[in-house]
Amino acid sequence: MLLVHFLRDTCVLTGTHVGCETTLCGACTVLMEGKAVKSCTVLAVQADGSEITTIEGVAHNGDLHPLQQSFWECHALQCGYCTPGMILTGIDLLRNNPKPTREEIAHGLEGNLCRCTGYSHIIDAIESAAQKISKERQRA
Amino acid sequence: MTVSKRTGYFGKSIKRVEDPRLIKGIATYVDDLRLAGTLHTMILRSPYAHAKILSIQTGAAAALEGVVGVFTGTDINPNCGLLPCAAEAPDLKSPKHTVLANGRVYYVGHPVAVVVAADRYAARDALDLIEVDYDSLPVVSDPEKALQDGSPLTHPELGTNVAFTWSVASGDLDAEFAKADRIIKQRMVHQRLTPMAIEPRGCVASYNAGDGALTLWTSTQIPHLIRTLLPGMIGIPENRIRIVAPEVGGGFGSKLNLYVEEALCSHLSMRLKAPIKWIESRRENAMATIHGRDQVGEYEIAVKKNGTILAIRAKTIADIGSYLQLLTPAIPTLTGLMLPGCYKMNAIRMDVTGVYTHKMSTDAYRGAGRPEASYAIERIMDLVAADLGLDRIKLRLKHFPKPDKFPFHTASGLTYDSGNYRATLKKAQKLASWDTLLKRQAKERKSGKLFGVGVSTYVEICALGPSKMMAAGGWEWGCVRIEMSGKVTAITGVTPHGQGQETSFAQIVADHLGVPMEDIVVCRGDTSVAHYGRDTYGSRATALGGTALIMCIDKIVAKARQLAAHLLRAKVEDVVFRDGQFLVKGAPKTNIGWATLAQEAYLAKNLPANFEPGLEASSFFEPTNCTYPFGTHIVAVEVDRSTGEVKIRDYVAVDDCGHQVNPLLVEGQVQGGIAHSLGQALFERTVYDEEGQLLTGEFMDYPLPRAKDIPDYVMGSTVTPSPSNPMGIKGVGEAGTIGATPAIANAVMDALAPLGIRHLDLPLLPEKIWRAINDR
Structure with missing residues (x-):
C-alpha cells in the first residue's frame, strides 16, 4: 500500500492529493520526519514508525501556519489541488533556507507542478512567509 | 437594469x-x-491505435478475489446511448461513439473493458488478467496524410477521413488579391x-x-450541460x-465535456445498485x-507596398482525432472568426477541413480556437513587416480601428463591442521602456548575442454568448435569496473551478444589496441547488453569471420597496433604496433594513395586499453580444547560440478586460x-x-x-468597459493563453532574424532552434 493511499483511505486525511502517481507533480507531498517526500512513491510500510505531517496538521491550535496565511494573502492558489503539496514543500524549503531569493524558491519548487497560477504568486507567498517566520523568531 | 456601483467591494x-x-x-x-458501499472501477484501454477486437477473455479477472464484475462493450453498449456532440456542421460525418469499444478500437486509450471491485487494488490487479486478442489494422495519425488518396481510413464505414468542412468568407477576395503589390505566404503548424x-x-x-x-459527482466544468445530455445515454429523465x-x-x-466514463459509472451504479467510483x-x-x-x-496575405493589408486567405486542416467530443467541430470555427485579430482589412476567407485520425479527440483547451487565430495573425503582422521592411508597431497601429469606430464590424462578420487597442499598446511600450529595450537589443546583438523583442496585440472573444450563436443556450442563470435572518444566499449557474467567483460574486452582490460580504454565501456546481445554468467556459462566468445575479437583486429590491413602503406607511414612489436601507424621501430617519424586511416577508403576518411572501428572485440573462477583451504583450528573449535554449528576459503584459x-x-x-x-x-x-502510439x-x-x-x-491594464453587460466586464480567463504565445514566438523569431531565419513552428524547442541555426 502506498503511503498516500494509507493517508487518504485509512486515516481519511484527504488533503493529500494524487496528481500523477510517478513523483513528478508533487500534489501528494507530505513531511516525513520533517522532510518533504512524495507520498505516492513511498510505501506505507516504509513510513512505519515515522512522524508524518500532512496539510491537516500544519495549522497550530487553529492558527494558520505563516505559509497558509501567505498563500491566502498572495492569491497563490486557484483550484487548490496542488496547494497542500506546495505548502509542505515550502515549509521544508524555508526550514533549510530561511531567507531564500526568488530564484532559490523557484528552484526549490522544481518538484511541484501548478497548472493554474503560473507560479509567480506562489513565489510571492513563500517570500512573504519567510519574512513572517523571521519576524516571529525575532519576537520569540 | 441597475447600473453597477463602482464603490464598496467592486474593484x-x-x-x-x-x-x-x-x-x-x-x-x-x-x-x-x-x-458507504462504494465499488471501484478501473478501465482497460486499447494499446493499439486501430485494431479489431477478436476476443476478450474476462473469466480470470472476474474470478479474482474482491472483483464484483468485468464488463465489455457487448455488456454495456446495448444499455447505453451514444456519446453526443453538441456542435454542428452541415456536412458533419459522425462515427458512432459508444461507451466501450464496439469490436474495434480507434485510438490508444480507447476504453475496452471495465472492472468493478471492492477496492482499487483489486480492480487494478484484475485489469492485468483480462486477455484481449487484437488484430491490428492500418493506422493514420498524420492529418495531411489522412487526406491523401489511399490513406487508411480512421472509420472505414464513413468512407472518408474528412469529418466536416467549414468556411468563413466576406468581401471580394479575388479583387483584393488582384489589387495586391505582393502576396506573402506562410505555412504554420x-x-x-x-x-x-x-x-x-x-x-x-x-x-x-x-x-x-441518480446523483453523479464529477470533476467537471459543466454539471448543467451534463444533466441535459446524460439522460439520452442512460435512460433516466433529466x-x-x-x-x-x-x-x-x-x-x-x-x-468542458461529457465523457464516456460519466455515462459508464452512472449505468454501472444502476446495474449493480451501489455507488461506483472511477x-x-x-x-x-x-x-x-x-x-x-x-x-x-496555409496563409496568404495580400498587401500593398505601403503595408496596407488588403485580405487574408487561409486553408487549415484541423486534426480532430478519432471521435467527436462535445464541441470538437466548433473549435476551429473560432479560429476562422477571430483570424482578423485587431485589424482592419477588406476581405477574408478561411476554409477549415476537420480530419479524423487515430488519436484522442481534440476539443476546447484554454483559448479554444482563439490562440490559433492570435498566433496566426500576430505572426502574419511580423512577417508582413519583415518582408516589406516596415516597423511592426506602425504596421499594427495603421490597421487598428480607432476607439470611436466601435462597435467595429470585422472582416469575418463579428461585431467587436468596444476597444482601444492603441492605448494598451502604448501603455505596454511605456512599461517595457520600449526605446531603451530596442537600444539594449542593438547592444546585445553587437556583442554577438541573439536577443529578440516580440510584440503581440491580441483580441479575443469572451462571455460566450448570445444563445443564437451557441449550441445549447448561451444565457446564464442566477438566484438570490434574502434568508429570514437577513443573511443572503446567491446561487449561480456558472461552475467555478479555481476562478474565485465565490468571492467576486459576493463582492458584486454585497455592493448591490448594501450588505457586508460576510453575510453572503455563493452556491454553485450542484444542479439540485443551482437548478439551471450554462456553466464555466469561454471566459463567460463573471460577465454573464454576475449579471444574472444583479437582475435578481433588481427584482428583490423592487419587491422589498413595496414591503418597506407598507411598513413605513409611505408611498412606494417615496421610498428610496440606498446602502442596504430603504428610506422615505425627506425623512431619512424613517428607514428599514434587510433583516427586518426579511423577517416580515417570511412571517407574512403584515404584508401589503396581493404581496407574495418571501424575498427571493431568479433570472436568466441573455447577452446581446459577446465581449472582446484585448491587450498587448511585449517579451524580450535571449537565445543561446550554442544550445538553442530560450531565456525570457523581460515580460510586460497589459490586458484590458473591461x-x-x-x-x-x-x-x-x-x-x-x-x-x-x-x-x-x-x-x-x-x-x-x-x-498512433x-x-x-x-x-x-x-x-x-x-x-x-x-x-x-511587469503587469498593467487599461479599462475599456464592455457595453454587452451592465458591469462593463469583458472576461479574462483565457487572455494570457491567447496573447502570450505569439508574443514569445515573435520574440524568438526576432532574435533569430539576423541569421536569416524567417519562421519556425511551435514549440520552439532548443533542438529545433539549434538545427535552424546550424543547418543554414
Whole structure:
C-alpha cells in the first residue's frame, strides 16, 4: 500500500492529493520526519514508525501556519489541488533556507507542478512567509 | 437594469473566501468522497491505435478475489446511448461513439473493458488478467496524410477521413488579391497540446432505486450541460438526475465535456445498485481526456507596398482525432472568426477541413480556437513587416480601428463591442521602456548575442454568448435569496473551478444589496441547488453569471420597496433604496433594513395586499453580444547560440478586460494563462508516432512549465468597459493563453532574424532552434 493511499483511505486525511502517481507533480507531498517526500512513491510500510505531517496538521491550535496565511494573502492558489503539496514543500524549503531569493524558491519548487497560477504568486507567498517566520523568531 | 456601483467591494483586491478550506486541506474533491458501499472501477484501454477486437477473455479477472464484475462493450453498449456532440456542421460525418469499444478500437486509450471491485487494488490487479486478442489494422495519425488518396481510413464505414468542412468568407477576395503589390505566404503548424489539469478526471455515481434518481459527482466544468445530455445515454429523465461538481482541481476546457466514463459509472451504479467510483490516472488523463489545438494552416496575405493589408486567405486542416467530443467541430470555427485579430482589412476567407485520425479527440483547451487565430495573425503582422521592411508597431497601429469606430464590424462578420487597442499598446511600450529595450537589443546583438523583442496585440472573444450563436443556450442563470435572518444566499449557474467567483460574486452582490460580504454565501456546481445554468467556459462566468445575479437583486429590491413602503406607511414612489436601507424621501430617519424586511416577508403576518411572501428572485440573462477583451504583450528573449535554449528576459503584459471586480484575481488569471502560453511556445507538444502510439503520456514526456521557467512580470491594464453587460466586464480567463504565445514566438523569431531565419513552428524547442541555426 502506498503511503498516500494509507493517508487518504485509512486515516481519511484527504488533503493529500494524487496528481500523477510517478513523483513528478508533487500534489501528494507530505513531511516525513520533517522532510518533504512524495507520498505516492513511498510505501506505507516504509513510513512505519515515522512522524508524518500532512496539510491537516500544519495549522497550530487553529492558527494558520505563516505559509497558509501567505498563500491566502498572495492569491497563490486557484483550484487548490496542488496547494497542500506546495505548502509542505515550502515549509521544508524555508526550514533549510530561511531567507531564500526568488530564484532559490523557484528552484526549490522544481518538484511541484501548478497548472493554474503560473507560479509567480506562489513565489510571492513563500517570500512573504519567510519574512513572517523571521519576524516571529525575532519576537520569540 | 441597475447600473453597477463602482464603490464598496467592486474593484478591490480582496482575498478569496474559498481559500481557507483549500489551504487547510479540508476541501472535497471527487476522490475525497467516501460513500458507504462504494465499488471501484478501473478501465482497460486499447494499446493499439486501430485494431479489431477478436476476443476478450474476462473469466480470470472476474474470478479474482474482491472483483464484483468485468464488463465489455457487448455488456454495456446495448444499455447505453451514444456519446453526443453538441456542435454542428452541415456536412458533419459522425462515427458512432459508444461507451466501450464496439469490436474495434480507434485510438490508444480507447476504453475496452471495465472492472468493478471492492477496492482499487483489486480492480487494478484484475485489469492485468483480462486477455484481449487484437488484430491490428492500418493506422493514420498524420492529418495531411489522412487526406491523401489511399490513406487508411480512421472509420472505414464513413468512407472518408474528412469529418466536416467549414468556411468563413466576406468581401471580394479575388479583387483584393488582384489589387495586391505582393502576396506573402506562410505555412504554420499549431501543435497538439494536452491540457493536464493537476487533478485528473473522476466521478462517483450513486443510483437510488427507491426514487429512481441518480446523483453523479464529477470533476467537471459543466454539471448543467451534463444533466441535459446524460439522460439520452442512460435512460433516466433529466428531473431525476442531480449532477454535482464538487471542488474541481483545474479544467482549462478539458472538463468542458461529457465523457464516456460519466455515462459508464452512472449505468454501472444502476446495474449493480451501489455507488461506483472511477478516478483517472495521469496516464489515462494524457491519452483519454481531450487534447487541444492541432491545426495546420496555409496563409496568404495580400498587401500593398505601403503595408496596407488588403485580405487574408487561409486553408487549415484541423486534426480532430478519432471521435467527436462535445464541441470538437466548433473549435476551429473560432479560429476562422477571430483570424482578423485587431485589424482592419477588406476581405477574408478561411476554409477549415476537420480530419479524423487515430488519436484522442481534440476539443476546447484554454483559448479554444482563439490562440490559433492570435498566433496566426500576430505572426502574419511580423512577417508582413519583415518582408516589406516596415516597423511592426506602425504596421499594427495603421490597421487598428480607432476607439470611436466601435462597435467595429470585422472582416469575418463579428461585431467587436468596444476597444482601444492603441492605448494598451502604448501603455505596454511605456512599461517595457520600449526605446531603451530596442537600444539594449542593438547592444546585445553587437556583442554577438541573439536577443529578440516580440510584440503581440491580441483580441479575443469572451462571455460566450448570445444563445443564437451557441449550441445549447448561451444565457446564464442566477438566484438570490434574502434568508429570514437577513443573511443572503446567491446561487449561480456558472461552475467555478479555481476562478474565485465565490468571492467576486459576493463582492458584486454585497455592493448591490448594501450588505457586508460576510453575510453572503455563493452556491454553485450542484444542479439540485443551482437548478439551471450554462456553466464555466469561454471566459463567460463573471460577465454573464454576475449579471444574472444583479437582475435578481433588481427584482428583490423592487419587491422589498413595496414591503418597506407598507411598513413605513409611505408611498412606494417615496421610498428610496440606498446602502442596504430603504428610506422615505425627506425623512431619512424613517428607514428599514434587510433583516427586518426579511423577517416580515417570511412571517407574512403584515404584508401589503396581493404581496407574495418571501424575498427571493431568479433570472436568466441573455447577452446581446459577446465581449472582446484585448491587450498587448511585449517579451524580450535571449537565445543561446550554442544550445538553442530560450531565456525570457523581460515580460510586460497589459490586458484590458473591461472593469475588474477583483484585480488580484484578474492578475492570477493572466499570469496562469501566460504560463500555459509559455509552455506552448517553448516546449509543450503532444506527440503520436506513425503507429498512433502516444509518446507524451506522463509529465516526464510532456513537461509543464515549472516555477523556474517563469519570468518576473511587469503587469498593467487599461479599462475599456464592455457595453454587452451592465458591469462593463469583458472576461479574462483565457487572455494570457491567447496573447502570450505569439508574443514569445515573435520574440524568438526576432532574435533569430539576423541569421536569416524567417519562421519556425511551435514549440520552439532548443533542438529545433539549434538545427535552424546550424543547418543554414
